[in-house]
Amino acid sequence: xxxxxALDTSIYTAVTEAIRVEAQRILSEGQVTAVIGYAASRRxxxxxxxxxxxxxxxxxxxxxxxxxxxxxxxxxxxxKDIHKGGKIGIVVKGCDLKAxxxxxxxxxxxxxxxxxxxxxxxxxxxxxxxxxxxxxxATIAPKCCECDVHQPTxxxxxxxxxxxxxxxLEGKYSAEIARLEAxxxxxxxxxxxxxxxxxxxxxxxRQVCPFCFxxxxxxxxxxxxxxxxxxxxSGNTAWHIVRAMHLAGRCAGCAECERVCPMDIPLNLLNRxxxxxxxxxxDYESGLEVLEKGPLNSFAEKDDQSFIK
Amino acid sequence: xxxxxxxxxHCGENISRTVxxxxxxAEIGRHPGVAFSTDYKYMCSDPGQTLLKKAIQEQRLTHxxxxxxxxxxxxxxxxxxxxxxxLNPFLCExxxxxxxxxxxxxxxxxxxxxxxxIVGMMVERVKKNRVLAAITVPVTKRSLVIxxxxxxxxxxxxxxDCGHEVILVEREPSIGGHMAQLSETFPTLDCSQCIMTPxxxxxxxxxxxxxxxxxxxxxxxxxxxxxQVTIKKKARSVDEDKCTGCGVCMTKCPQKKIPNRFDQxxxxxxxxxxxxxxxxxxxxxxxxxxxxxxxxxxxxxxQKVCGPGAVDFEQQDRLVVEAVGAIVVATGFxxxxxxxxxxxxxxxxxxxxxxxxxxxVIDGMTFERLASASGPTGGKILRPSDGKEPxxxxxIQCVGSRAREKGISYCSKVCCMYTAxxxxxxxxxxxxxxxxxxxxxxxxxxxxxxxFWRRSIEEEEAVYIRGMVSRLYQKGDxxxxxxxxxxxxxxxxxxxxxxxxxxxxxxxxxxxxLAQKLGISYDKYNFYSEAHAKLRPVECATAGIYLAxxxxxxxxxxxxxxxxxxxxxKVMTLFSKDKLERxxxxxxxxxxxxxxxxxxxKVCAYGAVEEKEIRDRQGNLVKIVAYxxxxxxxxxxxxxxxxxxxxxxxxxxxxEQIVAMIEAL
Numbered sequence: 011x012x013x014x015x016a017l018d019t020s021i022y023t024a025v026t027e028a029i030r031v032e033a034q035r036i037l038s039e040g041q042v043t044a045v046i047g048y049a050a051s052r053r054x055x056x057x058x059x060x061x062x063x064x065x066x067x068x069x070x071x072x073x074x075x076x077x078x079x080x081x082x083x084x085x086x087x088x089x090k091d092i093h094k095g096g097k098i099g100i101v102v103k104g105c106d107l108k109a110x111x112x113x114x115x116x117x118x119x120x121x122x123x124x125x126x127x128x129x130x131x132x133x134x135x136x137x138x139x140x141x142x143x144x145x146x147x148a149t150i151a152p153k154c155c156e157c158d159v160h161q162p163t164x165x166x167x168x169x170x171x172x173x174x175x176x177x178x179l180e181g182k183y184s185a186e187i188a189r190l191e192a193x194x195x196x197x198x199x200x201x202x203x204x205x206x207x208x209x210x211x212x213x214x215x216r217q218v219c220p221f222c223f224x225x226x227x228x229x230x231x232x233x234x235x236x237x238x239x240x241x242x243x244s245g246n247t248a249w250h251i252v253r254a255m256h257l258a259g260r261c262a263g264c265a266e267c268e269r270v271c272p273m274d275i276p277l278n279l280l281n282r283x284x285x286x287x288x289x290x291x292x293d294y295e296s297g298l299e300v301l302e303k304g305p306l307n308s309f310a311e312k313d314d315q316s317f318i319k
Numbered sequence: 320x321x322x323x324x325x326x327x328x329h330c331g332e333n334i335s336r337t338v339x340x341x342x343x344x345a346e347i348g349r350h351p352g353v354a355f356s357t358d359y360k361y362m363c364s365d366p367g368q369t370l371l372k373k374a375i376q377e378q379r380l381t382h383x384x385x386x387x388x389x390x391x392x393x394x395x396x397x398x399x400x401x402x403x404x405x406l407n408p409f410l411c412e413x414x415x416x417x418x419x420x421x422x423x424x425x426x427x428x429x430x431x432x433x434x435x436x437i438v439g440m441m442v443e444r445v446k447k448n449r450v451l452a453a454i455t456v457p458v459t460k461r462s463l464v465i466x467x468x469x470x471x472x473x474x475x476x477x478x479x480d481c482g483h484e485v486i487l488v489e490r491e492p493s494i495g496g497h498m499a500q501l502s503e504t505f506p507t508l509d510c511s512q513c514i515m516t517p518x519x520x521x522x523x524x525x526x527x528x529x530x531x532x533x534x535x536x537x538x539x540x541x542x543x544x545x546x547q548v549t550i551k552k553k554a555r556s557v558d559e560d561k562c563t564g565c566g567v568c569m570t571k572c573p574q575k576k577i578p579n580r581f582d583q584x585x586x587x588x589x590x591x592x593x594x595x596x597x598x599x600x601x602x603x604x605x606x607x608x609x610x611x612x613x614x615x616x617x618x619x620x621x622q623k624v625c626g627p628g629a630v631d632f633e634q635q636d637r638l639v640v641e642a643v644g645a646i647v648v649a650t651g652f653x654x655x656x657x658x659x660x661x662x663x664x665x666x667x668x669x670x671x672x673x674x675x676x677x678x679x680v681i682d683g684m685t686f687e688r689l690a691s692a693s694g695p696t697g698g699k700i701l702r703p704s705d706g707k708e709p710x711x712x713x714x715i716q717c718v719g720s721r722a723r724e725k726g727i728s729y730c731s732k733v734c735c736m737y738t739a740x741x742x743x744x745x746x747x748x749x750x751x752x753x754x755x756x757x758x759x760x761x762x763x764x765x766x767x768x769x770x771f772w773r774r775s776i777e778e779e780e781a782v783y784i785r786g787m788v789s790r791l792y793q794k795g796d797x798x799x800x801x802x803x804x805x806x807x808x809x810x811x812x813x814x815x816x817x818x819x820x821x822x823x824x825x826x827x828x829x830x831x832x833l834a835q836k837l838g839i840s841y842d843k844y845n846f847y848s849e850a851h852a853k854l855r856p857v858e859c860a861t862a863g864i865y866l867a868x869x870x871x872x873x874x875x876x877x878x879x880x881x882x883x884x885x886x887x888x889k890v891m892t893l894f895s896k897d898k899l900e901r902x903x904x905x906x907x908x909x910x911x912x913x914x915x916x917x918x919x920x921k922v923c924a925y926g927a928v929e930e931k932e933i934r935d936r937q938g939n940l941v942k943i944v945a946y947x948x949x950x951x952x953x954x955x956x957x958x959x960x961x962x963x964x965x966x967x968x969x970x971x972x973x974x975e976q977i978v979a980m981i982e983a984l
Binding site: 236 | 911912913914915916917918921922943961963964965966974975978979
C-alpha cells in the first residue's frame with residue numbers, strides 16, 4: 011500500500027453522529043416506522059445493513075468507509091423484511107440515491123413514503139479490502155474514483171459537513187472501456203466469453219441489484235425456458251446479456267453486482283459501457299431526476315436513427 | 320392430444336409451380352400431432368372450403384393449419400370456414416407458403432424444404448393456440464363531428480336523421496364553412512347560399528344535433544365506441560340563450576371598420592358581429608381584440624342597447640366534456656397564399672407574382688366574394704384598389720398546385736372547374752370584358768364537368784392560353800402579365816385590370832395539432848390519411864374515427880358530400896350494434912408475476928395499459944399491476960417485448976409459441 015495517498019475520511023465521525031441524532035428524532039417522533047442504515051458488525055471495522063425500529067437501535071447506526079452496501083435493495087425485493095405501513099427512513103450515499111430515483115420512475119417507490127438521510131461521502135472500500143483497512147487511493151472502490159455525487163442533494167436530511175476535496179483519481183472503468191473499445195469485435199468477444207465462462211450462476215448479482223425487482227425473473231421460468239439454468243457457456247452468456255440489457259438506461263452505477271460477484275466478473279464494466287452509450291446517443295444519465303419515460307421507452311424525432319440502414 | 324389438420328393449397332400454379340405440394344403434405348403428415356394432411360388446387364374456393372369442413376368433422380380435427388397465401392388475404396375466410404365446421408376460429412392458423420416462399424424462390428427443391436419448415440412452425444404454433452372469444456365493448460351511440468362546413472353538416476344531418484345524437488363542433492362563430500362563401504357552384508351554377516343555408520338551418524333546428532360554434536377540440540381520450548372529448552367553448556361575450564339575434568348591437572357598435580375574414584377582408588364588419596347575415600347560430604360574437612370595451616374599458620354601447628341583456632363582457636372560456644362513440648373529422652381546407660413564406664418552410668411563396676403585394680391580384684375565394692350577391696360589392700365585380708370594373712381579367716391556374724419547386728406536387732382538383740365558372744360569372748356581369756386563362760391542362764373529369772369547361776370557351780368567350788405565367792408586375796393602374804403560349808410557341812404579354820389566382824388547396828391551419836390530439840395519421844402536407852386508399856377511403860387507421868371532405872385531400876362539393884354521407888354510413892354501421900365485436904388478439908397481463916413497473920404502459924402507443932389494484936379479501940391493497948384494456952389494445956406486441964419479467968403476452972404470439980416455432984426449425 012506504499013506510494014498510495016491516504017484519503018480524508020475525518021467527516022465520517024460527524025456524519026455518524028448526525029445520522030444517529032436524526033434517526034432517533036424521526037423514530038421517537040413517529041415520523042417513520044423504521045430507519046434502514048448501517049451498524050457495526052462483529053469483525054473489527056466491518057459494517058452491515060440494519061433496520062432500526064426504535065431509538066436504542068438508532069443509536070447504533072454508523073457511517074464508515076466499510077458501509078459499502080446499497081440499501082435501496084431493502085425497499086424492493088428485501089422489503090418483506092420491513093414492517094409495512096408508514097414512512098421509512100433510509101441512509102443513502104449519493105450513488106444509492108440514484109437507484110432510489112430510478113425506482114421512483116419505475117413506480118416501485120414513492121418519494122412521500124421515504125425519509126431520505128443523505129450521506130456526504132468521500133468514498134468506500136473496494137470489494138476485496140478488509141473492513142478495517144484505511145481508505146487510500148489504492149483501497150478505494152473503483153466506482154468511487156468516478157463518483158460525481160459525493161454530496162447528495164434533494165434529501166430530507168443531510169449532515170452539515172463538507173466533503174473534503176478528493177484528489178483526482180484514476181478512472182478505472184473509463185480506462186478499461188477505452189481499452190476494450192480499441193479491440194476488434196472478435197478480441198472483445200473472446201474477452202467477455204472468458205469472463206462469462208467464470209460465472210457459476212449463483213445470481214448474487216441479481217439478488218443484490220435494486221433494479222432486479224421482478225417477482226419472477228425470466229431466467230427462472232421454464233415455460234418457455236428462456237435461459238439455460240445450468241452454468242454452461244451458452245446460458246451464462248444469455249444471462250449476462252439479459253442482465254446488461256435490462257439495466258441499460260436504468261443502472262446508476264452502485265456497482266453492487268460487481269462487489270458481490272464471487273468470481274470477480276467485471277459486471278459494472280458492462281453497465282458503465284451501456285451508460286456511456288446512453289449518454290452518447292440520448293444525452294441521458296440515469297438517476298438524476300424522476301422521469302416518467304426514459305430514452306429507451308419513448309420516441310423523439312431527434313433520436314439517433316443512424317443505426318437504421 | 321392434438322389432431323391437427325394441414326391443408327396445402329396449390330393456389331392454381333402460384334405455389335405448386337415452385338413447391339412440391341404433394342411432398343409437403345406427405346412430410347407434414349408425419350409431424351407429431353398432425354392427424355390429417357392434404358393438398359388442393361384452390362383451398363379458398365367453395366369445394367376447397369367444403370373439403371376442409373368435411374375433414375374437420377370426419378377426422379375430428381382439433382386444430383387447423385392452412386398453408387396457402389398471406390393471412391392478410393384469406394385468414395378471415397378460413398377462420399370462418401373452421402367456425403362453420405364447429406371449431407373455434409382462433410384454432411386455425413395460416414402458413415404463408417406463397418408470398419414467403421413460392422413467389423420469392425426459384426429452386427424447387429429448396430423451396431419445398433422451406434415450405435415444410437414454414438408449415439411445421441405453424442403446426443407447433445397452432446398447438447398452443449387458445450380458444451378465444453371475440454371481444455365486445457359497449458358503444459356510446461352519439462357521434463362527434465369536427466368542422467361545420469358542408470362535409471360536417473352533411474355527416475351530422477345524416478347521422479342525426481338516423482336517430483343518433485350528434486355533437487357538431489365548429490371553430491368559427493357560424494357553421495357554413497367555405498361553401499357559404501361561394502357565389503355560384505359548378506357545374507349547374509346554382510347559388511351556393513340558396514342550397515347551403517337551408518342545410519345550416521336544418522342543423523340548427525335538428526333535435527338530435529347539439530351545436531358548439533366558436534369552439535375547439537381540447538382533448539380526445541378513449542377509444543372506438545367510448546371516446547371522451549373535451550371541447551373548449553370560447554367566450555362569445557354574448558349569452559346564446561338570451562340573444563334574439565335582432566342585430567341592434569351590430570348597428571350601434573362604433574367600431575365598424577374591421578376587415579371581415581368571411582369577405583376575404585374586402586368587406587368590413589363591426590367589433591360585435593356575425594360573419595354573414597345568414598349565420599347559424601345568428602348570435603353575435605365580440606371580437607375582443609378590436610372591441611373598445613376590451614381595449615380601454617370604455618364604450619359598452621352594445622350592452623346598453625341589448626334589450627334582452629345578452630351581452631356579457633365577463634364571459635370566460637368554458638370546457639365541456641362529451642361522451643361519444645365515433646368521430647367524423649371534417650375540418651376542410653385553407654387556401655395557399657402567394658405571400659413570402661417563413662424561412663425553412665417546405666412551401667415557398669411567389670416572388671414573381673409580387674408576393675401578394677399587388678392589390679388587384681386576388682385569389683379565387685376573393686373573386687367568389689366579389690361575384691356573390693351577398694358579398695361586399697353586392698355582386699359587382701370591382702377592383703379592390705380603386706373600385707373600377709376590370710375590363711381585361713386574367714386567371715392563372717395551378718398557383719402553388721403541381722409546382723414541385725414551390726413545395727406542393729399535388730393537383731388541387733377543383734381549380735380547373737371553378738376558374739371556368741369564374742370566366743362565366745365574369746362574362747355574365749361584365750359584358751364588354753375579356754377573360755384570359757393561363758392553364759397547364761384542363762382536368763375536368765366528372766359528370767357534366769367537361770361540357771361545363773367547353774361552355775366557358777365556346778359560349779362564354781374565355782380565351783384559354785396553354786402555358787404558365789413567368790411574371791406579374793404593376794404598370795400604372797394595369798398589371799402586366801408575362802407568360803408563354805406553348806401551343807403556338809410565343810411569348811404573351813397582357814395588360815390586365817385584375818388577376819385571379821387559382822391557388823392551391825391546403826389543409827386547415829392546425830390540422831396536424833388536431834391529428835395529434837385524435838391520434839390519427841397525416842401526410843407531409845398535413846392532409847389526414849385514410850386507412851386504405853382504395854378500400855377504406857373514409858376510415859382512419861385509428862378505429863372509430865372517420866374522414867369527410869377536403870381535410871383528407873382536395874375535393875369539390877359533390878365529392879365532399881358523398882364522402883360525408885359515406886362517413887355517416889360508417890358511423891351508423893358502428894351504431895347498429897349495442898356491443899362492438901373485435902378480434903381478440905390482444906395482450907394479457909399475468910398478474911401474479913407483474914411487479915407494476917409499468918414499462919408496458921410507457922411504451923403503449925394506444926394508451927391501452929391501465930393501472931389495476933389487487934386487493935385481498937379484507938380489501939387491503941396487495942399490489943398495483945398493469946391491466947390491458949382489450950377494447951383499446953391493437954395487438955402490436957410492444958408491451959410483450961418490453962416487459963422485463965415477461966408477464967404480458969399477446970394471445971397467439973406468446974413466448975411459448977415463438978420458442979416452439981423456433982425449435983421446430
